[in-house]
Amino acid sequence: MKPTGPIPPGYDADAQGRVVIAGRNVDALIGEAGDTPLFVYDRAMIAARIARLRAAMPAGINLHYAIKANPFADVLETMAQSVDGFDVASGGELATAMGAGMAAARISFAGPGKRARELEAAIRAGATINLESEREADRALSAAEALGLTPRLAVRVNPDFDLKGSGMRMGGGAKPFGVDAARVVPLVRHLVAAGADYRGLHIFAGSQSLDAGAIIETQANTVALARLIDAESGTAAPLVNLGGGFGVPYFAGDVPLDVEAIGAALAAQVGAEASRYAIELGRWMVAEAGVYLTRIVDRKDSHGKTFLVTDGGLHHQLAASGNFGTVVRRNYPVAVATRFGAPGDEVVSVVGCLCTPLDRLADDVLLPAADVGDVIAVFLAGAYGATASPAAFLGHAPACEMAV
Numbered sequence: 081m082k083p084t085g086p087i088p089p090g091y092d093a094d095a096q097g098r099v100v101i102a103g104r105n106v107d108a109l110i111g112e113a114g115d116t117p118l119f120v121y122d123r124a125m126i127a128a129r130i131a132r133l134r135a136a137m138p139a140g141i142n143l144h145y146a147i148k149a150n151p152f153a154d155v156l157e158t159m160a161q162s163v164d165g166f167d168v169a170s171g172g173e174l175a176t177a178m179g180a181g182m183a184a185a186r187i188s189f190a191g192p193g194k195r196a197r198e199l200e201a202a203i204r205a206g207a208t209i210n211l212e213s214e215r216e217a218d219r220a221l222s223a224a225e226a227l228g229l230t231p232r233l234a235v236r237v238n239p240d241f242d243l244k245g246s247g248m249r250m251g252g253g254a255k256p257f258g259v260d261a262a263r264v265v266p267l268v269r270h271l272v273a274a275g276a277d278y279r280g281l282h283i284f285a286g287s288q289s290l291d292a293g294a295i296i297e298t299q300a301n302t303v304a305l306a307r308l309i310d311a312e313s314g315t316a317a318p319l320v321n322l323g324g325g326f327g328v329p330y331f332a333g334d335v336p337l338d339v340e341a342i343g344a345a346l347a348a349q350v351g352a353e354a355s356r357y358a359i360e361l362g363r364w365m366v367a368e369a370g371v372y373l374t375r376i377v378d379r380k381d382s383h384g385k386t387f388l389v390t391d392g393g394l395h396h397q398l399a400a401s402g403n404f405g406t407v408v409r410r411n412y413p414v415a416v417a418t419r420f421g422a423p424g425d426e427v428v429s430v431v432g433c434l435c436t437p438l439d440r441l442a443d444d445v446l447l448p449a450a451d452v453g454d455v456i457a458v459f460l461a462g463a464y465g466a467t468a469s470p471a472a473f474l475g476h477a478p479a480c481e482m483a484v
């Protein structure tokens with residue numbers, strides 16, 4: 081038997097043992113959506129999360145949402161009203177962000193390999209381009225000149241440090257992201273001299289950290305680096321995006337991040353200048369508010385093991401299968417959504433309907449006895465679910481999504 085990850089707080093069962101999300105049981109939710117598999121996102125849970133973050137962080141700091149974590153339209157609409165900016169990573173996400181009602185002046189566009197039409201779209205809209213290289217800076221400046229517009233440009237910095245213990249390292253050493261810290265000062269001078277609207281610095285050092293101490297240290301290094309670049313370039317960055325990296329507990333033994341401790345330390349770092357800083361988060365804001373519901377279509381035994389075969393799988397929820405940036409496969413929090421809270425009866429594996437051994441949603445876990453027709457819930461499905469999974473693989477239908 082292997083453990084499952086911790087079920088996030090806020091999910092309870094009704095009298096029939098069904099998981100309740102935003103006051104409605106899973107049968108009702110599936111009925112309304114029309115089918116399984118289904119992603120359900122709880123808007124109130126997202127709003128509560130952002131309220132907690134605002135209370136924890138220094139007053140006046142800018143909270144940005146990295147929309148790649150969950151770009152579902154109804155989620156973005158909620159987000160557009162509760163955060164101070166969106167971070168996008170493609171021309172498609174730029175259009176999506178504006179469609180959700182976020183003002184272009186509050187959108188920043190990072191990401192390597194921006195195409196000419198993407199740079200032009202950002203310049204036309206008035207979004208900030210986080211430049212990933214000196215060459216990209218020159219391409220953006222010439223595109224703006226051709227359009228007769230002043231581009232809003234920031235520099236993404238590849239710092240010499242990274243976020244310790246982070247699930248995905250995005251800074252430090254040779255990286256395709258950002259401009260090496262030692263080359264940023266001349267680039268800032270060049271942008272200012274070329275007449276660009278210099279918007280500041282973007283320094284993102286890593287993702288999915290549950291170590292408040294490591295995040296505090298990285299933020300302190302980041303603030304110090306931004307101040308050094310300001311001093312050496314002779315231009316104060318109007319906005320310093322400190323990145324994020326706030327993780328969520330996916331696996332057994334993971335402990336939630338102490339965001340209050342991070343906020344207190346950051347307040348001491350930034351003092352009265354909080355409004356000059358931003359933090360950008362994806363998963364911390366939305367992951368726990370999403371549940372993936374998939375129905376059991378077969379139950380079978382093979383060489384003494386029981387498999388619950390569902391109508392979902394890694395084509396919707398790649399991360400839960402262990403194939404999205406994890407080295408060792410571990411179980412996400414998984415439960416029988418139609419027998420929630422019942423004691424475990426048997427050790428089973430939950431698999432998807434894809435014809436590949438990679439398609440495993442839970443491996444050797446203790447669950448209440450479940451049969452064909454029961455629904456499995458995979459928690460932590462609010463981030464990097466539907467749009468981070470290979471939906472076209474094997475030709476199954478996309479999952480339904482709803483925000484309630």
Ligand SMILES: *Cc1c(COP(=O)(O)O)cnc(C)c1O
Pocket residue numbers: 146148149167190284287288323324325326360361362363364463
């Ligand atoms: C993906 C990404 C994020 C969001 O990461 P999370 O781990 O979901 O918080 C933030 N900033 C940048 C630049 C990213 O690429």
